[in-house]
Amino acid sequence: MPIKTGTIALNTQGNTDVIDITREVERLVIESGIKSGTVTVFCPSSTSGLTTVEYEPGAVTDLKGIFEGLIPMKRDYAHNSTWGDGNGGSHMRASLLGPSLTIPFVEKTLTLGTWQQVVYIDFDIRPRQRELIVQMMGD
Amino acid sequence: MPIKTGTIALNTQGNTDVIDITREVERLVIESGIKSGTVTVFCPSSTSGLTTVEYEPGAVTDLKGIFEGLIPMKRDYAHNSTWGDGNGGSHMRASLLGPSLTIPFVEKTLTLGTWQQVVYIDFDIRPRQRELIVQMMGD
Amino acid sequence: MPIKTGTIALNTQGNTDVIDITREVERLVIESGIKSGTVTVFCPSSTSGLTTVEYEPGAVTDLKGIFEGLIPMKRDYAHNSTWGDGNGGSHMRASLLGPSLTIPFVEKTLTLGTWQQVVYIDFDIRPRQRELIVQMMGD
Numbered sequence: 001m002p003i004k005t006g007t008i009a010l011n012t013q014g015n016t017d018v019i020d021i022t023r024e025v026e027r028l029v030i031e032s033g034i035k036s037g038t039v040t041v042f043c044p045s046s047t048s049g050l051t052t053v054e055y056e057p058g059a060v061t062d063l064k065g066i067f068e069g070l071i072p073m074k075r076d077y078a079h080n081s082t083w084g085d086g087n088g089g090s091h092m093r094a095s096l097l098g099p100s101l102t103i104p105f106v107e108k109t110l111t112l113g114t115w116q117q118v119v120y121i122d123f124d125i126r127p128r129q130r131e132l133i134v135q136m137m138g139d
Numbered sequence: 140m141p142i143k144t145g146t147i148a149l150n151t152q153g154n155t156d157v158i159d160i161t162r163e164v165e166r167l168v169i170e171s172g173i174k175s176g177t178v179t180v181f182c183p184s185s186t187s188g189l190t191t192v193e194y195e196p197g198a199v200t201d202l203k204g205i206f207e208g209l210i211p212m213k214r215d216y217a218h219n220s221t222w223g224d225g226n227g228g229s230h231m232r233a234s235l236l237g238p239s240l241t242i243p244f245v246e247k248t249l250t251l252g253t254w255q256q257v258v259y260i261d262f263d264i265r266p267r268q269r270e271l272i273v274q275m276m277g278d
Numbered sequence: 279m280p281i282k283t284g285t286i287a288l289n290t291q292g293n294t295d296v297i298d299i300t301r302e303v304e305r306l307v308i309e310s311g312i313k314s315g316t317v318t319v320f321c322p323s324s325t326s327g328l329t330t331v332e333y334e335p336g337a338v339t340d341l342k343g344i345f346e347g348l349i350p351m352k353r354d355y356a357h358n359s360t361w362g363d364g365n366g367g368s369h370m371r372a373s374l375l376g377p378s379l380t381i382p383f384v385e386k387t388l389t390l391g392t393w394q395q396v397v398y399i400d401f402d403i404r405p406r407q408r409e410l411i412v413q414m415m416g417d
Contacts, residue, residue: 003314003416005384036142038179038274040316040380044391046332053234054185058217058227065217066210066231071344078336078343088336092344095331099394100380102179102239104274106144111272113183116238133389135316135382137416138142138276175281177318177413192373193324197356197366204356205349205370241318241378243413245283250411252322255377277281277415 002139004032008041008132012048012122016064016093020055021132022110022117028134029105036107037138042100044133047090047124049097055117063121067093073125090123097121105138141278143171147180147271151187151261155203155232159194160271161249161256167273168244175246176277181239183272186229186263188236194256202260206232212264229262236260244277280417282310286319286410290326290400294342294371298333299410300388300395306412307383314385315416320378322411325368325402327375333395341399345371351403368401375399383416 006028008021021041029039041050053059070093077088101118104111112118122128145167147160160180168178180189192198209232216227240257243250251257261267284306286299299319307317319328331337348371355366379396382389390396400406 005314005382036144036274038276040382042380042382042389044389044394046330046337046391046394051234052185052238054218054230056218056221058219058221059185059230059234061217062227062231063234066235070209070348078339079332079334080336082334082336088340091332091337092340095329095337095341095397096344096375097235098237098376098379099330101237102181102241102380104144104179104181104272111181111183113185116183116185119234133382135314137316175283175413177415190373191324191377193357193369195357195360197358197360198324198369200356201366201370202373205374209348236374237376240376241320241380243283243318243320243411250320250322252324255322255324258373 002034003137005135008134010130012128012130014122014124014126014128016067017122018060018063019120020117021120025118026110029136030108032136034136034138037136038102038104040102040135042133047087047094048122049094049099050101050120051097052116053119054115087125090125093123141173142276144274147273149269151267151269153261153263153265153267155206156261157199157202158259159256160259164257165249168275169247171275173275173277177241177243179241179274181272186226186233187261188233188238189240189259190236191255192258193254226264229264232262280312281415283413286412288408290406290408292400292402292404292406294345295400296338296341297398298395299398303396304388307414308386310414312414312416316380316382318380318413320411325365325372326400327372327377328379328398329375330394331397332393365403368403371401
């Protein structure tokens with residue numbers, strides 16, 4: 001069974017930067033030569049996560065607001081007290097959202113909805129260079 | 140390696156309708172003829188999501204209350220201001236919960252706990268016809 | 279295509295006990311003999327979940343605090359009223375976090391970040407004996 005593993009390199013702004021990676025995932029699926037199967041996108045990071053959203057400016061703004069409401073950055077975090085790195089809230093947002101996303105594809109096409117994009121969210125508190133793992137498996 | 144892709148068609152009530160899809164997933168696993176592997180259930184939608192829960196009326200009621208508490212529908216959402224469609228909160232709930240669920244199966248049996256059911260939650264603000272993707276992979 | 283299914287047995291303290299299972303998952307991946315592929319970790323339980331976090335005492339403390347803030351245990355839950363078992367909040371936390379985690383591995387090595395560990399969180403309100411499902415698939 002074919003397995004192909006690729007990566008997506010990103011420069012993010014941090015601070016709950018919401019980045020549409022749909023085209024990069026689609027491209028890796030097509031390049032894999034695999035017709036049908038699943039693609040797993042994974043963040044090798046503890047301060048970022050993955051989900052899907054309708055990628056339009058309103059929903060992106062709302063997403064930042066939701067995370068700030070649920071897990072405010074300015075709260076006291078034990079992680080910050082210990083390490084002094086100020087990104088305790090980033091870690092919590094990442095753990096809640098989760099680091100992986102698995103999407104079926106059929107005939108080399110992701111089974112996404114019309115208004116549904118794959119997004120990577122970088123919760124860290126500074127710009128980061130990131131590399132995501134994208135693994136296709138199928139036949 | 141065998142891969143089989145099926146669908147589950149649903150008529151939902153929207154408004155955080157919590158629907159037990161365990162039997163449909165089990166049926167598709169059995170029909171796939173695959174003995175052991177993983178099944179990925181995916182929502183091709185940006186206003187619904189998947190998880191597991193003990194599917195009894197109390198927990199279903201609690202789940203609706205939890206989402207209303209965390210992400211109230213009546214708040215101001217930039218998505219609503221832009222598009223005037225009133226389902227900004229639905230999008231946020233869906234992004235937080237996530238669109239996919241991967242479950243191992245062994246000897247054609249899902250590895251669920253005794254009190255654990257697979258549920259689809261439709262957060263949209265009106266009844267919807269939905270079609271979920273269910274992909275089995277294994278040997 | 280090889281598929282191997284293993285288990286991880288755990289004794290937990292419940293009460294949002296956060297347990298690092300990275301080494302056990304790594305060991306099962308190596309023992310599977312599969313070189314590259316995905317490992318799916320699954321909780322056959324409706325009161326526990328999986329994610330990744332930087333496993334250090336501060337972040338673990340923060341994680342407990344985040345869940346208590348988002349979904350307090352002492353609230354009124356319909357699940358508790360019906361069943362009298364007091365773990366309604368445990369069910370809600372588990373549904374929000376999700377029961378499964380899929381991680382790619384390459385050359386028998388999980389694609390985790392340097393500061394990223396796989397954690398199982400037991401939200402139940404008493405110590406539990408648990409068994410997680412770990413399924414490797416690849417070639």
